[in-house]
Amino acid sequence: MRRDVKIQSEPIKVEELVASFKREDCGAHVVFDGTVRSATKGKLVEYLDFEALHSMALKEMNRLMDNIEARFELEAASLIHREGKVEIGESAVLIMVASPHRAAAFDACRFLIDELKVSVPIWKKEVYKDGYVWVSAHP
Numbered sequence: 001m002r003r004d005v006k007i008q009s010e011p012i013k014v015e016e017l018v019a020s021f022k023r024e025d026c027g028a029h030v031v032f033d034g035t036v037r038s039a040t041k042g043k044l045v046e047y048l049d050f051e052a053l054h055s056m057a058l059k060e061m062n063r064l065m066d067n068i069e070a071r072f073e074l075e076a077a078s079l080i081h082r083e084g085k086v087e088i089g090e091s092a093v094l095i096m097v098a099s100p101h102r103a104a105a106f107d108a109c110r111f112l113i114d115e116l117k118v119s120v121p122i123w124k125k126e127v128y129k130d131g132y133v134w135v136s137a138h139p
Contacts, residue, residue: 001065001069001074001076001077002075002076002077003062003065003069003076003077003078003079004077004078004079004080005058005061005062005065005078005079005080006079006080006081007052007054007057007058007061007080007081007082007083007122008080008081008082008083009082009083009084011082011090011091012080012082012090012091012094014033014091014094017078017080017094017096018031018096021076021078021096021098023075023076023098025075025100026075026076026099026100026105027099027100027102028097028098028099028100028101028102028104028105028106029096029097029098029105030096030097030099030102030105030106030108030109031094031095031096031109032093032094032095032096032109032112033091033093033094034091034092034093034094034095034113035089035090035091035092036048036086036087036088036089036090036092037088038088038089040126043128044128044129045088045126045127045128046088046127046128046129047085047086047087047088048085048086048092048124048125048126048127049085049086049124049125049127049132050081050082050083050084050086050092050122050123050124050125051083051122051123051125052081052083052121052122052123053121053122056121057081057120057121057122060119060120060121061079061120064079064112064115064119064120065077065079067111067115068097068108068111068112071108072099072104072105072107072111073099073100073101073104074097074098074099074104074105074108075098075099075100076096076097076098077095077096077097077098077108077112078094078095078096078097079093079094079095079112079116080093080094080095081093081116081120081122083122092124093113093116095109095113095116096109097109097112
């Protein structure tokens with residue numbers, strides 16, 4: 001399985017990455033583009049700030065890739081996460097999965113985002129005009 005795992009501070013070029021990810025040997029290409037929303041729980045968000053423990057985060061992201069490769073029939077997968085300041089509307093995480101069949105692609109994509117939030121040491125701070133809060137992945 002072709003794989004790509006990254007943590008980056010620069011904006012994720014979603015359209016460019018999705019276009020280059022497409023494969024002729026796959027009938028299913030599932031993309032999850034997690035963007036920064038402008039409000040949460042009725043409170044206006046200014047931006048998000050992500051902190052990553054690089055070596056451990058990349059190791060865990062690769063472990064997740066090993067897991068989907070063993071569990072699902074896939075040809076390619078990509079997992080990219082931002083760090084640092086991420087503005088409203090920007091992509092914070094991009095997951096792309098390619099498979100000959102849709103069920104495997106959907107299941108693998110969902111598995112990656114759910115497990116990323118639980119096991120990868122990347123922390124999210126929501127910043128408001130009047131302060132900030134560190135957010136748990138699964139409150």
